[in-house]
Amino acid sequence: MIAFASPPESTTLPDYISPSAAKSYLACSLRFYFERVAEIKKPTTPALHLGKAVHAALQAFHLARWRGTDDSPEVIASAFEDSFLKLEREEGPVRWKEGERESCRLAGLRVIAAYLDSSEVLRGKPRAVEVPLTETIPGLSVPLTGVIDLVLENFAPIDFKSAAAKPDPQHAAFDHELQLVAYQLLLEAAIGEKPPALDLVYLVKTKVPKVIRVSSPPADGKRKDRVVRLIDTAVTGMSEGRFHPQPGMTCMSCQFRNECKRWPGIMDERRAAA
Ligand code: SF4
Known part of the structure; x- marks a missing residue:
């Protein structure tokens, strides 16, 4: 059972802020709390898993361009396959439905090939x-x-x-x-x-x-x-321990709905639960 931390007596600034953390906090501060403060682990979604593996393949291609090494489609496809397996091993489990893993893997290979073949592909050496x-x-x-x-x-x-x-x-x-x-x-x-x-x-x-x-x-x-x-609004909210539900479209895909339902809301109860 998760303990809801009470707001700190005095403000505690984070060491730094990234745009993704700020956006996540502003979208729903309570989901941010579950994900990044309480660090509650949830199974990886197939879409996130595929996104990360595709990202790793693009990185391999751009690095090869930067270094002047082999950036052929075969090498980049192989970087995707390696990353697909490594992420499953190291960041899994992935919540696959039956047959979904293979279709996801093939979709990744197709989308990378499409990028390498597109007019948007990186040409020349990046900075x-x-x-x-x-x-x-x-x-x-x-x-x-x-x-x-x-x-x-x-x-x-x-x-x-x-x-x-x-x-x-x-x-x-x-x-x-x-x-x-x-x-x-x-x-x-x-x-x-x-x-x-x-x-x-x-x-x-x-x-x-x-x-x-x-x-x-x-x-x-x-x-x-x-x-x-x-x-800075996000930084202030984090530093003051302001984490509360912000129901909206994001709830549809939120993995913390059960935890969210248990949010006590009233300050005294929050302190008692902590
Ligand atoms: S269910 Fe909605 S309100 Fe609750 S934590 Fe998730 S996104 Fe926020």
Whole structure:
């Protein structure tokens, strides 16, 4: 049975904040608590497992381009297969339904082949691959940290997404604004360069896979300020121990619904449960 921690007497700032942690907190602070504070383990979903294995294969391809080593489709397919098995071993179990594992594996191979064959594939040598950055950003109480999938020669950051259906470009850019602008803030602080664009590349796992780029212009001062304030709202909430249910669309796919139902709500009971 999970104990719900009572809010701390005084605020305790996290050491740093990533855009994914801020977004997760803002979407539902209680789910964030279960996942990242209480660290309750749940079986990996097939979609998450496949997404991670595809990500590892893309990383292998981009690194090979950067190093000038073998980036043939066979080598990248093999990187996918290795990662698919390794993730099952090290981060599993995966909640497979009957027959789902093989169809998922084949879908991964198809979507990677589609990327390598698409007009969106990385050409030439990138500036950086899987680049971890941690920077002090004016207006943020703690350093901002993040790992950017790919930085092009012209300093444009790219984040890769696996999706089950074709994204709506406007919605996709809006949904990922916090992450994309955070990457711009990190790059500007680290190298003093303003990226020319903030890009998402979607690998869509339809029967005939699609590769779709969603490109946004770099953020101006207002957009950056909005994102900094959003991220700092998450930092303040975490530091004050504010974790509560935020029912909405995300509940449909939430793995913590049983734990959520037991949330006491009343402060005295929360303290007693802790
Ligand atoms: S069920 Fe909904 S409200 Fe409860 S923790 Fe999950 S996302 Fe949050």
